[in-house]
Amino acid sequence: MKTARPSRLEGKLIVVEGIDGSGKSTQIHLLEKWLNYKGISVFKSEWNSSEMVKEITSRGKKKGLLTPTTFSLLHATDFADRYERNILPLLRAGYFVLADRYVYTAFVRDIVRGCNPEWVRKVYDFSIEPDITFYFKVPVDTAVDRILVGRPKLKYYEAGMDLNLSNDPYESYRIFQGRIIDQYDSMAEPEGFTVIDGTLSIEEQQRTVRRVISPLLPQAVKGKK
């Protein structure tokens, strides 16, 4: 992303990306606790969570009515709502904003669904570049094994069934997630992701996350362990 960072933004934007089951929410939760402990104002924002757009998105998804473009634009609307309502104002107010998925999730999914990559990027070009984007990289089997424990049924779009990859939702899901990994991998360098080996233990990964975040902490709290 090319969007310049307005100098008036006091806060920091930390993003976690990776496929379902890569460990994003686990790591961001631990990071949030650590930052809270250090007395830093933290706000967490999750993908697809805008109250305004939630209902229509879930209605469209249930009926399997969405085309790649309408699917993309609904998520963009959700993002824009959260961005203008929460993310940007809180960055201006000096918060550490932790985003559990950011525009890269839209890029990878929409591109895999066949949207034009330049078009998708343009849709989101109002958004600022994060201070740090962690990419939790895991093999598809590791993530699938983690996510499918106790969750026998995959949802239509979650499994990528709209792409006609396979009639078997589990097979479709694997192929779909594999393609998403390819997209993330190809973005890692140009977008400047901090790549974390998502197969390591939760503790090991969190140590790396904290080390990478440390230089962003205000001087006054840096020393506090």
Ligand SMILES: Nc1ncnc2c1ncn2[C@@H]1O[C@H](COP(=O)(O)OP(=O)(O)O)[C@@H](O)[C@H]1O
């Ligand atoms: N490093 C890890 N090793 C083993 N299991 C993990 C690890 N990180 C997360 N998990 C488990 O995998 C599942 C998915 O993790 P989660 O953080 O929800 O992933 P995501 O938010 O990327 O979908 C959870 O049950 C979590 O406890």
Ligand SMILES: [Mg+2]
């Ligand atoms: Mg999660």
